[in-house]
Amino acid sequence: MQLVAIGTVRSPLTDRASAPKQGDEGAPEAAIVLAEDVAAGLEGVEAGDELIVLTWLDRASRDVLRVRPRDDPDRPPRGVFATRSPDRPNPIGLHRVRVVAVEGLRVRVRDLEALDGTPVVDLKPVLRSVGER
């Protein structure tokens, strides 16, 4: 199960400590720059669309199974599958964003909290009727 990068995040966010935990906590506008060989996959993606962006959180730790909540360190640790910690066996990031503009291979987006240089592995439309109500 080998992932290929379909693109890369370009963002003013450059380190994990200063990044907001979720996109609507104040992430600056960012871009996803698609790889040329998958450009055809972008046909039909338009300004105003909501997308789920899947990223590979390449700065996460993969051997962590329990984490202490960052916002309340007095609470007991929880299993990573009960949290959104980037540290987990497969550090796939899930980000819901709004497309601002599609400019060739460059997709400008709002509310993407991923760090600059993060590999992107998939884009999916948000479904209105199911999945992400």
Place this chain on the structure above:
Amino acid sequence: MQLVAIGTVRSPLTDRASAPKQGDEGAPEAAIVLAEDVAAGLEGVEAGDELIVLTWLDRASRDVLRVRPRDDPDRPPRGVFATRSPDRPNPIGLHRVRVVAVEGLRVRVRDLEALDGTPVVDLKPVLRSVGER
């Protein structure tokens, strides 16, 4: 970017043609059987929780960049990133499910439309405030 299976889908659904496209279109109850070495990651996951399950759609085609809508084959093809087609460069499935019960390594769930034997690569809680409103 190498994924590891953290578990496997156990479901009465065994072939793609008969599977519903989305979980709330009538998927039977299914289970996710966790790998023993990641069992600690499940602590805090409970009956009633809503989870995002990420799977590896191992029967999908990875060299497809444009698809014709299955429900309306007269429409022109679209880029896979504008669709939820399982055929895409990284065939990661995104499923929103409800936990029915956690029984040791077995997580029984509702609304999982993945096929029996599909590798599971991540579980994440649905966030109320962001991401999956």
